Amino acid sequence: MDERDRPFEFEVAAHGRRGKLVAIKVDGVPINPQVDETLETLPPAVKAKIEAQGITDVDIATVTNSKA
Numbered sequence: 001m002d003e004r005d006r007p008f009e010f011e012v013a014a015h016g017r018r019g020k021l022v023a024i025k026v027d028g029v030p031i032n033p034q035v036d037e038t039l040e041t042l043p044p045a046v047k048a049k050i051e052a053q054g055i056t057d058v059d060i061a062t063v064t065n066s067k068a
Helices: 044-052
Strands: 007-014 020-024 029-031 056-057
Touching: 007 044
Parallel strands: 020 056
Antiparallel strands: 007 020, 020 029
C-alpha cells in the first residue's frame, strides 16, 4: 500500500537466485515495468519478501528510448 492506500502487486519471474521484475499492478491497473521509467529500485518490503524466497539478484531494468 502507498500513502494513498493503493495496493501494489509485484510479479517476479525467478530461476534459482536470479529474478526479473515482469509485472506491476497499482490498484489493479497493470504497468509494464519494461517501459515505465519511474521504478528505480524495489521497495524495501518487496525486496525483503523476494529475498526470503532465496532470490537475491532481481533485475528491474527498464527499456529506455534513446534520443538522437
